[in-house]
Every structure is written in structure tokens, then in C-alpha cells.
Amino acid sequence: MKIGIMGCGVISNQYIKDIQRLYKDLEIYMVADVKTEAAEHTAEEYGIPLWGSPEQLLACSEAELIINLTPPVMHTDINRKILQAGKHVYCEKPFALSLEDALEIQSLAKERNLAVGCAPDTFLGSSMSTCKKLIEDGWIGKPLYVSANMINAGVETWHPRPEAFYEKGGGPLFDMGPYYFSALVNLFGPVRSVYAAARKGFEERTIYTKERFGNKIAVNTPTHFSTIVEMKNGVLANMNFSFDIAKSTMPMLEIYGTDGTLEAPDPNMAGGTPKIYRREQMLAECFGGKDQCDGGFCSLPELYQDVGSFVRGAGVQDMVTKLSKDQKEDAQIAVHVVDIITSIFKSAESGMPQELVTTIGEK
């Protein structure tokens, strides 16, 4: 399938490299950007046949699917235009900044008989697929609780345009929440309710990238969230999302079951080795047995092919494979994730738990 890319910024490089490296039945045929010079530069760098303005890409009859890699505030508007142009769309996360927008795009795709997909696709990677199989095979017994912590010092150390991360639609929850919630929902099914509190640790941030070193940015959105997420199947997740903390030893994702603990790899990455601690190890240690593994946790092999840790494009390939079987991706998980995120904002603002209104296929 010939595809187009809308938005030639930081992440477009990863998409283009990985799709050209891994998915031979996808051809990146055209790239576009409001800054046409960025599109021209990208086309030249990666040998892409066509480049142009957003309007030219929407009018390109050969591109059947467009990957939307624009900033989050643009996602709904551009997804709508892509669908109205009669093309399938795959959007970077977050799918939308409100549940209403997410539902509008989902139903527009259905009305037009087009497919709509959304990042992240990391949960399709070898590490999270292995974790899913380990849980389903009973390695930790019945899952009870989750501890997840997306904690860092913000994006101003590496992103050339960090402003959007500190405006509405930015912050750690919209930016990184989709990786963690997509993984959680993929493992345990839909979320029932959320309860949260939010803070802004700093009123302004200092840019550290070379070109703009020392510039200050105002912070106009919360940058720290403490949340309790209750899954419909009863699993209780305690999750923190923060751009305010320089260093932490909290686990990125740990899952506690009746028979043991699973230390999952970073949900932001597609590859990585899961580790298991089985409850009987504790009994062996209590009765004088010797701990055989490093820190008690045993690394288990990834059961699926690891094509790299920081990779993109599996979700696009998945959509196109489904289309070849007459199935249309409908962004069910992405819409539910937007519901989770916006409900956390509502809970933090009201101080009250929030029930979700959307669901996905129950597990």
C-alpha cells in the first residue's frame, strides 16, 4: 500500500526508518508538512518520491493511508480532513484531547467505511506480547495489583520544540499515559473508574537543548499525577505520571499476582526482557533455601521477535494486514485511552472518582 506522512518532525524519522526497514508491503510515497521545506528535506533524506503541503498530500490519489504525525492539538482536525479525503488514517498519540473529538473521528471513519488506528503500537511488540502470554499462562497466578510509574524530568533536555508539552494537551498524562494505559488495557481489559490528584511542580521550565539553551517556557498544565485505576476485572493499578522528578527507583511497570510478581519492561518500548519472582521462592528463602536469581527476579526470554526497542510502525502494518482481510481497525483502545486520560483530569479537578463511559471487548 502507498502511504503518506503528515508532519515531518522528530518522530517522523523513526517511522520512516522502521517502515522502510521492516514492512516491505508499505511504501512511503509522499510526505507533507506546513513547513514544506521540512517535507522536502525528509523526502530527500529517505528517498521518498513526493513531498508537498498538507493540501497536496490530501489530494494525492495514490496515497491510500496517511500517518498523522502532527502535534497533539492538530490531531482531530487533521484526522477529520484525512477521512474526508477518503483515506485511512493512523494517528500518533494522543488520539484526541477530548472524548467527544475521539468519538467523532471514530464514527466518521465508520460512516465512510475507512479504517482508523492510533499509536502507541508498543504493546504489540515482543516485550509486552511476552508479558501477556506469561500472565495468560499463569506464571503469576491471578493478577491482583499493578504499580506503574512514568517518572522523568520533562522533555526540555532533548525535544527541540518542548512548548507544546507544557500547554493544554501536553503534560506527562497526555504524552506518556497512552503507552501505559494501552498496555494495561491490552493485558486486563477495560477500566471501570479512576481517582486522581494532580500538581504543577514548576511554574516555568528551562530549555537545555543546544540551539535554545537557557530559554524559559511557562507551564500551563499539570505536570504530576497520582492516580488509582480500577479495572473492570477487579485489578487495581496505582500509577504516577510525572515530568517533575529528576530520578526515581519506582518500577516502570510491575504486576502482582497470587503466585508471584512480573517486572515488565518499559511500556514506551517495543522490546525488553520480562522478569518473574515466584511466590515459592519466598518460601524457599524463609526455610533456608538459597536465592538462585539476581535480586530474586529471574529474567525470562522474549518469546517473539525483537525488532528493536524504540521502533514505530507495527500499528500501521497491523491496520494494513487487517484491511487485506477485509477488517477495519476502529481505534477502540485509543478512544478508551482518551476516556481514561480525560476522566483522570476530571477527577483531579473535582476531587471525585470518575466512572468511564466507554469500554472495549471485555477480558
Ligand SMILES: NC(=O)c1ccc[n+]([C@@H]2O[C@H](COP(=O)([O-])OP(=O)(O)OC[C@H]3O[C@@H](n4cnc5c(N)ncnc54)[C@H](O)[C@@H]3O)[C@@H](O)[C@H]2O)c1
Ligand atoms: N518526539 C517523540 O519522540 C515522539 C515519540 C512518540 C510519539 N510522538 C508523537 O508524535 C507527534 C509528533 O511529535 P514530534 O515530536 O514529531 O513533533 P514535532 O514538533 O517535532 O513535529 C511536528 C511536525 O508537524 C508539523 N505540523 C504542524 N501542524 C501541521 C499541520 N497542520 N499540517 C501538517 N504538518 C503540521 C510541524 O511543522 C512539525 O514539523 C505527537 O503527537 C507526539 O506525541 C513523538
